[in-house]
Amino acid sequence: MLAVTDPVIAPGSDLPAARARVVPIHPLARTTGTDPAARRAPRCSACAMRALCIPAELNAEELAKLDAIICSTRPVRRGDALYRAGDAFHSLYAVRAGSFKSIVMHRDGREHVTGFQIAGEALGLDGIGTAQHNGDAIALEDSVVCIIPFAQLEAACREIKPLQHHIYQMMSSEIVRESSQMMLLGTMTAEQRVATFLLNLSRRFKARGFSAAEFNLRMTREEIGCYLGMKLETVSRMFSKFQRERLVDANGKTIRIVDAEGLARV
Amino acid sequence: MLAVTDPVIAPGSDLPAARARVVPIHPLARTTGTDPAARRAPRCSACAMRALCIPAELNAEELAKLDAIICSTRPVRRGDALYRAGDAFHSLYAVRAGSFKSIVMHRDGREHVTGFQIAGEALGLDGIGTAQHNGDAIALEDSVVCIIPFAQLEAACREIKPLQHHIYQMMSSEIVRESSQMMLLGTMTAEQRVATFLLNLSRRFKARGFSAAEFNLRMTREEIGCYLGMKLETVSRMFSKFQRERLVDANGKTIRIVDAEGLARV
DNA sequence: CGGTTGTTTGAATCCGTTCAATACCTGTGG
DNA sequence: CCACAGGTATTGAACGGATTCAAACAACCG
Numbered sequence: 365m366l367a368v369t370d371p372v373i374a375p376g377s378d379l380p381a382a383r384a385r386v387v388p389i390h391p392l393a394r395t396t397g398t399d400p401a402a403r404r405a406p407r408c409s410a411c412a413m414r415a416l417c418i419p420a421e422l423n424a425e426e427l428a429k430l431d432a433i434i435c436s437t438r439p440v441r442r443g444d445a446l447y448r449a450g451d452a453f454h455s456l457y458a459v460r461a462g463s464f465k466s467i468v469m470h471r472d473g474r475e476h477v478t479g480f481q482i483a484g485e486a487l488g489l490d491g492i493g494t495a496q497h498n499g500d501a502i503a504l505e506d507s508v509v510c511i512i513p514f515a516q517l518e519a520a521c522r523e524i525k526p527l528q529h530h531i532y533q534m535m536s537s538e539i540v541r542e543s544s545q546m547m548l549l550g551t552m553t554a555e556q557r558v559a560t561f562l563l564n565l566s567r568r569f570k571a572r573g574f575s576a577a578e579f580n581l582r583m584t585r586e587e588i589g590c591y592l593g594m595k596l597e598t599v600s601r602m603f604s605k606f607q608r609e610r611l612v613d614a615n616g617k618t619i620r621i622v623d624a625e626g627l628a629r630v
Numbered sequence: 631m632l633a634v635t636d637p638v639i640a641p642g643s644d645l646p647a648a649r650a651r652v653v654p655i656h657p658l659a660r661t662t663g664t665d666p667a668a669r670r671a672p673r674c675s676a677c678a679m680r681a682l683c684i685p686a687e688l689n690a691e692e693l694a695k696l697d698a699i700i701c702s703t704r705p706v707r708r709g710d711a712l713y714r715a716g717d718a719f720h721s722l723y724a725v726r727a728g729s730f731k732s733i734v735m736h737r738d739g740r741e742h743v744t745g746f747q748i749a750g751e752a753l754g755l756d757g758i759g760t761a762q763h764n765g766d767a768i769a770l771e772d773s774v775v776c777i778i779p780f781a782q783l784e785a786a787c788r789e790i791k792p793l794q795h796h797i798y799q800m801m802s803s804e805i806v807r808e809s810s811q812m813m814l815l816g817t818m819t820a821e822q823r824v825a826t827f828l829l830n831l832s833r834r835f836k837a838r839g840f841s842a843a844e845f846n847l848r849m850t851r852e853e854i855g856c857y858l859g860m861k862l863e864t865v866s867r868m869f870s871k872f873q874r875e876r877l878v879d880a881n882g883k884t885i886r887i888v889d890a891e892g893l894a895r896v
Numbered sequence: 897c898g899g900t901t902g903t904t905t906g907a908a909t910c911c912g913t914t915c916a917a918t919a920c921c922t923g924t925g926g
Numbered sequence: 927c928c929a930c931a932g933g934t935a936t937t938g939a940a941c942g943g944a945t946t947c948a949a950a951c952a953a954c955c956g
């Protein structure tokens with residue numbers, strides 16, 4: 365299950381508009397004690413995000429086991445936290461619809477956005493090491509996540525080899541993604557960072573069957589700046605600059621990438 | 631086995647001067663085909679880094695299984711690569727003696743140091759996701775690593791629950807460490823970055839039974855700068871600044887932390 | 897010992913921040 | 927439906943921290 369924020373996926377897989385379906389299909393039984401809003405999840409085996417989340421090699425029996433583990437979803441309202449730093453870690457999450465930001469906080473109150481997660485991507489990996497979440501996950505819009513109880517997942521991994529390998533791959537990919545982000549923060553100019561950010565988002569939307577050229581940002585300029593290590597004014601200036609140079613067409617949160625090659629050359 | 635770069639360890643564990651022992655104890659049989667320099671490893675169960683690398687809960691039988699997997703070490707000369715970006719991934723590594731830097735490279739040739747690894751820390755996690763290493767690991771001094779064939783480790787994890795959990799913890803901790811580094815790169819001034827770097831190194835040396843106050847840097851100013859997202863001149867200026875302010879005593883690669891609290895307050 | 901590599905320090909420059917003013921949305925309530 | 931408020935976005939001008947360029951020095955190694 366679940367791919368990491370910046371997954372390497374076979375593109376062109378058919379992933380229709382799962383993001384529009386905010387209300388779960390079976391708005392029924394409360395399952396997890398700690399979470400009053402939790403609901404019974406539709407089967408993984410029938411999920412639109414399946415190609416992103418689940419290892420391809422699973423047979424029917426293994427799929428059924430997975431379905432038995434991932435039995436609930438949870439809606440998260442815009443601005444609400446899926447979890448916060450210090451919360452006990454019990455589950456991983458897969459974004460089913462909507463989007464999130466992951467943030468870490470310094471003792472002095474400084475915040476930093478470590479990533480944005482959209483449909484099909486994983487949340488909560490930071491909690492495994494210490495059994496507590498290391499940062500907050502905040503919904504950028506009304507969203508739904510699948511809940512994957514980690515103890516059960518671990519047990520399943522001891523039986524289902526492809527699943528085990530998938531989890532290792534997922535965590536490793538997250539490590540690699542963060543390495544790229546460190547390189548971005550450590551070596552790139554503001555202009556290059558914003559260009560890289562837009563191209564990365566574009567690629568991820570495309571992999572989900574959405575337009576690579578035109579999409580809506582769910583985050584504010586400030587959140588983008590906090591992710592890219594710059595001030596919101598600088599983000600805005602870079603958007604304006606790209607506009608002047610006919611590389612993108614940025615109108616508030618609506619982004620149209622006019623010249624992807626040009627952006628990549630920045 | 632293996633802790634991650636910035637491990638959360640029970641401090642005060644007795645870990646004597648393993649770093650001095652550069653030559654393996656059994657300089658014998660060549661084991662892995664691809665690696666002419668590989669040698670038979672001393673038992674994990676007898677290793678000085680044991681408290682750092684191995685989950686505490688293992689019983690004798692499980693330890694023996696682990697010993698059977700980690701059966702070779704490899705010396706790496708200063709400046710040589712343990713692996714390079716694009717190399718096929720087969721094994722994880724634990725630093726047995728010496729130290730390494732991990733670097734990632736952009737297409738345009740820009741390099742960025744993503745971490746420094748010292749004795750007891752893990753290397754190679756970046757390769758699991760794609761079956762290829764994502765960056766280079768370069769020895770900062772003559773060093774020795776334990777070789778952990780990943781396929782065998784995975785198999786063992788399916789049988790030994792504490793081992794499985796340990797690997798997940800390790801990878802999660804690396805994700806958390808990288809998050810902190812992103813925050814450092816994204817929000818801190820040069821002065822704060824260098825102070826944080828010194829305190830982090832100090833803590834890691836202390837956890838290994840070395841002095842927290844006085845140690846030798848194995849990396850150049852340039853490598854530090856590349857890790858902290860600044861130029862080598864800036865690193866040097868910050869060292870001089872801390873010297874003037876009586877926070878540290880920096881003499882080339884020899885560092886003495888005079889006022890740790892002061893450094894933390896920067 | 898000389899050559900190479902690494903380190904320190906100064907002065908000028910530049911990129912991104914800061915501060916400030918204005919404009920633009922978006923949702924809410926009259 | 928419109929007006930209004932609060933958050934969000936854009937743009938300009940001045941400032942400042944880090945870089946760049948340069949020179950001198952120290953340390954290391956064959």
